[in-house]
Amino acid sequence: MRARHRRVAGVASAAVLLAGTAAVLAEVRAAPAVRDEQPPAYEASCRTAVEGSRVTAYCHNPYPGTDRVRLHVECEAWWDIDSDSAPVDVGPTEYAELSGRCWKDVRAVWLTHQPATDSAGT
Structure with missing residues (x-):
């Protein structure tokens, strides 16, 4: 049993x-x-500051690759023109400041990152 x-x-x-x-x-x-939430090995760390209608982005690149950064500013008023900065290459260990503004209030701010390619024509 x-x-x-x-x-x-x-x-x-x-x-x-x-x-x-x-x-x-x-x-x-x-x-x-x-997903691994780590940024790519070229992406600079950036922070933004909005003071009234002016925006400043502070970027530092701790990586060995060059990061091409652009600042995008969206304005609150429909008649206020949104803006995108010219691309800025932030090389290894370099620091960059980007700025933009609206006439009145800022609705949104963001940065885009892109790996910089060699323009030597290869």
């Missing part, structure tokens, strides 16, 4: 273990892929 009880308990334990494993595998398959 004892051997039969052990066998039943063993089969029940295996069934529970298999059901749990199947449930975990289903959750893993349904979960979205995890």
Whole structure:
């Protein structure tokens, strides 16, 4: 009788273990892929400051690659012209300041980064 009880308990334990494993595998398959949130190895770290209608971005590049940075300013009023700065190349260990403005209030500010390519014509 004892051997039969052990066998039943063993089969029940295996069934529970298999059901749990199947449930975990289903959750893993349904979960979205995890992304590495590290910036690319050329992207300068930047911060922005908005003072009234003026915007300044301060960027420092700690990476060995050159980052081409642009400042984008969106103005609040419909008649106020949004602006994009000229691209600025921020080389390794370099620092750059970019500025922009609106006539009245600023709605949004953002920066775009792009790896600078060699323009030597290769």
